[in-house]
Amino acid sequence: MERRSAAVWIFVLGARLALASEAFPQPPRLIGCVFIMRRNVTCCWEPGDTSVITNYTLQVQRNTNSLKTFTCTTSSSRCTANLDGSSVRFEFCVTIVAHYENGDVRSKSRCQSGRKEVILPPVILSSVKQVHGAPKCLNIHWNRDLSSFPVSDREIEAGNLNSQIEITTREQVDVQIMNVTVTGYSLMVCFFRPDTSYVIRLRNRYQGPESPWSSWSNALQGRTAEDAPSAAPILWRKVENTNRNGSRLISLLWKPLPQFLANGKIVCYNVTCRTKDAQVISDHGSCTDLQNADAFCSLSLPAGCYSCSLTASTSAGESPEARIWIPDSSKTVLPPPSHVTATPLSESSLEVHWTAPCNRSVSGFVVEWFSVREKNSSILYWEKVNTSSTKLLITGVKPMEQYAVSVKALYENEEAGENRTLRVYTREGPPSAGPHVKVQNINGFSVELSWTPPPVEFLHGFISNYTLFYSSRHHPAKSVVVPGHVCRHTLKNMSPGIYDIFMKASTVAGTSPAGNLANVLIGSEEMSIVTYVLVPIVLMATVLMLVACLAQTQMVKQKLSLGIPDPSNSTLSHWNPDTSLDTKRLVVVQAKPEDDYSDIILLDKLQDLDKNRSCLLLSRPHSYFPLLSSSPPLKTSDQLFTRNRTEEEGISSSNFSMNIYSNISDCQPPQTTLLPLYKHQFFGSPTTIYSNDIKFPANEARVSNRECEGPQICPQRCVEDRGSSKPKRSRSCPGAQGPQGDCNQKSPSPL
Numbered sequence: 185m186e187r188r189s190a191a192v193w194i195f196v197l198g199a200r201l202a203l204a205s206e207a208f209p210q211p212p213r214l215i216g217c218v219f220i221m222r223r224n225v226t227c228c229w230e231p232g233d234t235s236v237i238t239n240y241t242l243q244v245q246r247n248t249n250s251l252k253t254f255t256c257t258t259s260s261s262r263c264t265a266n267l268d269g270s271s272v273r274f275e276f277c278v279t280i281v282a283h284y285e286n287g288d289v290r291s292k293s294r295c296q297s298g299r300k301e302v303i304l305p306p307v308i309l310s311s312v313k314q315v316h317g318a319p320k321c322l323n324i325h326w327n328r329d330l331s332s333f334p335v336s337d338r339e340i341e342a343g344n345l346n347s348q349i350e351i352t353t354r355e356q357v358d359v360q361i362m363n364v365t366v367t368g369y370s371l372m373v374c375f376f377r378p379d380t381s382y383v384i385r386l387r388n389r390y391q392g393p394e395s396p397w398s399s400w401s402n403a404l405q406g407r408t409a410e411d412a413p414s415a416a417p418i419l420w421r422k423v424e425n426t427n428r429n430g431s432r433l434i435s436l437l438w439k440p441l442p443q444f445l446a447n448g449k450i451v452c453y454n455v456t457c458r459t460k461d462a463q464v465i466s467d468h469g470s471c472t473d474l475q476n477a478d479a480f481c482s483l484s485l486p487a488g489c490y491s492c493s494l495t496a497s498t499s500a501g502e503s504p505e506a507r508i509w510i511p512d513s514s515k516t517v518l519p520p521p522s523h524v525t526a527t528p529l530s531e532s533s534l535e536v537h538w539t540a541p542c543n544r545s546v547s548g549f550v551v552e553w554f555s556v557r558e559k560n561s562s563i564l565y566w567e568k569v570n571t572s573s574t575k576l577l578i579t580g581v582k583p584m585e586q587y588a589v590s591v592k593a594l595y596e597n598e599e600a601g602e603n604r605t606l607r608v609y610t611r612e613g614p615p616s617a618g619p620h621v622k623v624q625n626i627n628g629f630s631v632e633l634s635w636t637p638p639p640v641e642f643l644h645g646f647i648s649n650y651t652l653f654y655s656s657r658h659h660p661a662k663s664v665v666v667p668g669h670v671c672r673h674t675l676k677n678m679s680p681g682i683y684d685i686f687m688k689a690s691t692v693a694g695t696s697p698a699g700n701l702a703n704v705l706i707g708s709e710e711m712s713i714v715t716y717v718l719v720p721i722v723l724m725a726t727v728l729m730l731v732a733c734l735a736q737t738q739m740v741k742q743k744l745s746l747g748i749p750d751p752s753n754s755t756l757s758h759w760n761p762d763t764s765l766d767t768k769r770l771v772v773v774q775a776k777p778e779d780d781y782s783d784i785i786l787l788d789k790l791q792d793l794d795k796n797r798s799c800l801l802l803s804r805p806h807s808y809f810p811l812l813s814s815s816p817p818l819k820t821s822d823q824l825f826t827r828n829r830t831e832e833e834g835i836s837s838s839n840f841s842m843n844i845y846s847n848i849s850d851c852q853p854p855q856t857t858l859l860p861l862y863k864h865q866f867f868g869s870p871t872t873i874y875s876n877d878i879k880f881p882a883n884e885a886r887v888s889n890r891e892c893e894g895p896q897i898c899p900q901r902c903v904e905d906r907g908s909s910k911p912k913r914s915r916s917c918p919g920a921q922g923p924q925g926d927c928n929q930k931s932p933s934p935l
Contacts, residue, residue: 209233211289212240212261212280218396219272219298221305221334225254226264229280229291236284243279246270247295272298272334304388304398305332312384312406319378319411319447319500324349325370326386326401335390341367346392349373350385350400355443378411378447378500410448412501413441417453419494419506420550420566426513430487434510436471437480437566438494441503448498450476457483457492465490488512491597509597518601519544521591528610531583537575538591541601548594551576556586556607558639568594583611584644612645614694619650619687621702624672631675631704635687638696645691653688653698656681680707 210233217227225244231237242263244254254265277295281288307326315321335345347366352359364371366388376382385400422435436455440446453474457465469483490510496503521538528534540546549569555562569576581587590605617638625632637647647668655661658681666673668689675685685702688695 209236209282209284209289212237212282212291214278214280214291214294216394217244217278217301219267219276219302221272221302221332222267222269224264224266225276225278225298226262227278227280228262231261232282232289233284236286237282237289238285239283241281241283243281245277245279247275247277272302274298299334299390300392300394301396302334302390303396304335304390305329306399307333307386307388307401309384309386309401309404312382312404314407314409315372315374316409318374319409320376321372321374322376322382322384322406322408323370323372324384324386324406327369340369343367344391346389346395347371348387348397350387351376352383353380376408377444378408379443379449379498381405381407410498410500412498413446413448413450413496413503415441415445416504416506417441417494417496418568419492419508420568421492421508421510422564423510423513430513432485432510432513433482434485434492435480435482436492436494436508437564438506440479441496446496446498448500450496450498452476452497453478454495454497454502455481455483455492457485457490460489460491485510487514489515507598509599511599518593518595518599520602520604521549521593522604524589524591524604524606526589526606526608528608529577531611532581533577533579534581534587534589534608534610535575535577536589536591538604539574540571541593544593544595546571546593546595547598549573550592550594550600551578551589552592552603553578553581553587553589555582556588556640559641581610584609584613586640586643609645612691612693614691615643615645615647615689615696617642618696618699619689620700621652621685621687623685623702623704626704626706629676629678629680629706631678631683631685631706632672633675633685633702634672635699636671637689638699642696643689643691645693647689647691649690651688651690651695652685654678654683654685654704656683678706682706 212232213230215228215230217225219225227242227244229240231240239257239259240261240263241255241257242265244265244267246252246254252270254267254270256263256265274297275295276298277293279293280291282290305328307328310325310327311323312325313323315323339345343365345366347364348361349364350359350361362373362375364373364386383403383405385403387398387400389395389397417438417440420437422437423432424435425433438453441450455468455471455474457468457471459465465483465485467483469481471481471483474481489512491507492510493505493507495505519541521540522542523537523539525537526534527537536551538549540549548571550566551569552564552566554564565578567576578589586607586609588605588607590603592603593601595601615638619635619637621633621635623631624634633652635650637643649668650666650670652664652666652673652675653661654663654675656679659679664673664675683704683706685704686698686700688698690696
């Protein structure tokens with residue numbers, strides 16, 4: 185019985201609960217509200233039993249001396265009630281009333297200050313400034329609108345505000361939000377990087393997480409102060425031009441520090457080189473006064489081991505020191521990496537792989553690359569990697585351009601080993617210029633040729649082969665393919681003719697245009713083009729030499745003939761002596777032993793020489809020729825000639841020289857009486873010839889300056905020294921009526 189009564193009671197209670205749930209639905213539950221100073225309040229809630237509830241009413245009651253309730257009705261779970269300009273500093277009780285068909289159900293009321301859930305208005309940033317001596321800090325100043333900001337200054341100083349700043353930079357895309365503590369209208373934030381520009385915004389909330397965050401303030405930009413660089417530059421060196429005495433030209437290379445490590449603008453670099461004994465080298469070459477834009481310098485180091493250090497400086501200080509060791513040139517070179525390969529990944533990138541040296545401890549690797557050029561210099565690029573890396577991705581390269589890539593291993597004290605170099609193209613193309621061919625030798629019907637490939641700037645790929653073309657007018661064109669590593673070839677068994685020869689270079693991507701054209705002459709026409717060029721040059725040079733010799737000969741003649749007088753300008757050419765025989769003249773003639781004889785002939789005229797045989801003939805100068813005093817005078821038309829014969833020289837009687845001394849008027853043989861000729865030989869004694877009534881006019885007595893070839897005849901008297909077999913170089917003619925002539929000069933034969 186008891187068990188049955190218990191079951192009945194349970195059933196009755198369940199039925200009652202079911203009837204109660206149908207009569208009173210579940211009330212809504214308040215989640216929270218947001219107050220806006222003097223404007224409104226917005227609350228949200230959980231709806232409760234939505235199957236029977238039709239709408240809701242939000243009731244916000246201000247608990248002051250005069251109670252006032254602010255309401256709003258909605259069918260959703262969110263509603264905003266107008267506060268009609270009321271402050272949020274008061275206590276507010278919030279209730280939600282759910283309406284359904286059989287009645288209303290109310291939520292539990294919540295009463296608290298409106299500022300706990302107030303959303304503060306955004307503040308105004310007035311300035312963002314750097315802090316002197318604190319390169320990682322910025323000083324932020326802000327202010328507020330007193331009428332709309334429900335937090336007093338005392339509450340701000342008490343730390344009742346929670347604040348956040350939003351940070352953005354030009355280098356970073358992501359936005360950073362950091363919590364800050366605000367106890368006044370100025371706050372200093374010190375988690376920035378030196379010498380970096382930031383854009384900053386600020387927001388606040390009241391006391392705790394129940395209060396929502398305000399909107400972000402206006403944005404302002406600020407830059408932190410400079411600091412000393414936080415890291416040393418990456419330093420490398422290149423050894424060039426090692427002399428016999430061990431001195432070397434060293435190029436120091438370094439990479440500019442990135443902005444986040446430089447901590448400011450680099451104003452200068454400082455290089456110091458020391459010996460192994462820490463003595464500073466005085467000659468720093470071009471490694472002095474290095475500016476911000478400099479990234480390399482050169483200096484000469486004598487033989488020995490040296491270390492060079494580099495520091496970078498900003499306006500705030502100097503960076504840590506980067507040091508590199510330069511070993512002695514006589515030291516054994518350490519081994520290079522092995523299995524170096526370069527694989528093109530695209531037209532602008534390639535990947536370099538290598539293997540570390542075996543049984544060696546390395547401290548890193550250096551990869552160098554540069555564009556290979558012949559006409560212009562190129563920039564050396566390099567990169568240091570640590571020991572854990574055995575590959576490097578190179579970007580920024582160009583297609584159809586040759587690059588030299590080398591890898592070096594770094595050992596203790598950054599000492600570099602031998603490099604392993606290879607050349608690579610990311611993409612090959614056909615050459616843009618042809619080879620330059622030259623004719624080295626022509627031997628019979630063979631031609632030896634050599635050529636130089638195009639400059640590397642025009643190759644655009646590795647040459648696989650050359651094609652040699654040659655043709656003539658009477659023979660078909662032929663070609664020969666030569667491997668790419670060969671630069672000399674001989675064409676044999678060529679037929680006679682003039683050949684045009686040119687070449688082309690080929691890569692895997694195509695063939696170049698034709699190079700220069702060379703002309704060759706073979707066989708019967710074996711004279712080459714060079715001969716046609718040289719022969720005119722040689723002939724022209726010969727003609728010029730002959731002209732120069734002739735001009736030189738003419739100059740010599742002019743110089744040697746300066747002392748020889750012109751007979752036409754002598755005084756004898758204007759002398760007309762008086763040929764009258766009014767006076768007697770004594771002529772003394774010095775006989776010459778070497779003279780056999782001389783004839784003195786008195787003629788009528790030159791043209792009557794053969795006709796008038798009866799003219800006065802004076803022969804044998806060694807005999808006496810007395811003339812009768814009664815002989816009539818000769819006319820002025822008669823002429824007197826002297827003919828000298830020399831048997832020793834073999835001169836015939838027909839060869840004679842004639843010198844005119846005077847004019848005789850007429851030769852009259854019938855009227856002239858000749859005395860018998862007395863021939864007496866007086867060798868070496870003077871011979872005297874008496875001539876009666878011969879007169880020489882004083883005004884015409886002029887003797888030309890000529891060299892004496894025989895006895896001298898002067899107008900009155902000529903004395904000759906016969907002491908020697910040859911006439912002396914100086915003789916005088918005293919007593920002459922005309923100008924005295926020099927007996928050294930040539931004069932007519934004596935009368």
